[in-house]
Amino acid sequence: MEPTYKDGQLNICFRLTYLFYEPKRFDVVAVRYAGNRVMLLKRIVALEGEQVEFRDGTLFVDGQLEEEPYVSNPYHWNLPPRHVGKGNVYLAGDNRSVPMERHDFGQTSMNRLIGAPLW
Amino acid sequence: MVKSKPVIIVLFVGVISIIVFCFFFQTEERQVRKRFKIFTQTASKHAKDSQLIVAGKSKKISTFFAQTCQIEAREYNVSKDYTQQNVRTIAFHVLTRYSKLDLKFIDLKIDIPEKGIATAVSTARIIGKVKGTEKSMEENHEIDCRLRKIDDEWVFEKVELIDVLKK
Numbered sequence: 001m002e003p004t005y006k007d008g009q010l011n012i013c014f015r016l017t018y019l020f021y022e023p024k025r026f027d028v029v030a031v032r033y034a035g036n037r038v039m040l041l042k043r044i045v046a047l048e049g050e051q052v053e054f055r056d057g058t059l060f061v062d063g064q065l066e067e068e069p070y071v072s073n074p075y076h077w078n079l080p081p082r083h084v085g086k087g088n089v090y091l092a093g094d095n096r097s098v099p100m101e102r103h104d105f106g107q108t109s110m111n112r113l114i115g116a117p118l119w
Numbered sequence: 120m121v122k123s124k125p126v127i128i129v130l131f132v133g134v135i136s137i138i139v140f141c142f143f144f145q146t147e148e149r150q151v152r153k154r155f156k157i158f159t160q161t162a163s164k165h166a167k168d169s170q171l172i173v174a175g176k177s178k179k180i181s182t183f184f185a186q187t188c189q190i191e192a193r194e195y196n197v198s199k200d201y202t203q204q205n206v207r208t209i210a211f212h213v214l215t216r217y218s219k220l221d222l223k224f225i226d227l228k229i230d231i232p233e234k235g236i237a238t239a240v241s242t243a244r245i246i247g248k249v250k251g252t253e254k255s256m257e258e259n260h261e262i263d264c265r266l267r268k269i270d271d272e273w274v275f276e277k278v279e280l281i282d283v284l285k286k
Contacts, residue, residue, distance in 0.1 A: 031283065031284075032241045033226075033242040033259055034225075034226050034241050034242045035226020035241070035242055035259045036226065036229070037226050037242070038225055038226070038242040038244065038259050040169075040283070040284075082211065082286075085284075104284055106282070106284035107284065107285050107286065108283055108284040108285070
């Protein structure tokens with residue numbers, strides 16, 4: 001999630017966030033693996049039912065260009081349109097300066113969203 | 120007057136049966152948990168391990184797998200059946216590639232759906248250093264496994280790497 005969050009930085013995650021609010025596009029969220037101890041920090045770039053794609057490093061949702069001020073020096077990602085399934089969100093990290101193959105991103109179930117960092 | 124002795128005996132036998140039943144399944148779960156622990160110790164590599172030790176570890180790692188083990192890792196396009204010999208060869212290549220390797224199973228959850236069969240879900244964390252460059256590597260993978268008890272040993276019959284994020 002660099003440059004927004006430094007690698008190895010300590011973050012405090014509010015686990016009740018999504019009990020009160022629905023996840024919104026551009027929210028930063030903690031995503032769990034099996035269990036609750038290992039997590040990824042990612043940003044929601046598209047919500048369920050939307051179509052997401054990357055053209056030359058730029059994000060498009062439902063064919064509309066989305067400005068991402070938190071991304072600097074994006075690599076030329078090209079991802080064909082993907083439909084975000086029911087109960088899922090599409091996530092990507094802010095560090096897009098690496099090739100697409102070396103970056104963990106994609107859609108996941110909202111059940112895996114543990115919460116959001118407090119700051 | 121109700122005869123209390125037979126009732127007490129029936130209750131006692133019932134309680135003992137439940138305890139024995141629970142203990143039996145807990146034992147199988149414990150066996151699987153211990154198997155995972157030994158596997159992590161075997162699969163981890165220390166900087167001082169010689170090629171001979173690596174060869175020995177590779178052989179031992181293969182014994183943790185069934186004669187044929189189904190491995191599904193769609194992210195890496197390596198979904199197929201692996202023989203013990205395949206596992207041994209891969210283990211040797213991986214252990215040779217790294218000067219140091221540490222494997223941990225975090226949040227290991229084990230279920231025994233039937234006698235002699237176990238399912239396990241966990242997050243496998245691999246931390247290592249590439250030989251030569253000493254470049255650090257850290258990977259986390261959610262795994263879903265099925266183990267079978269064969270000749271009193273639990274072996275992996277199926278291992279699936281779960282795609283937490285699907286591109």
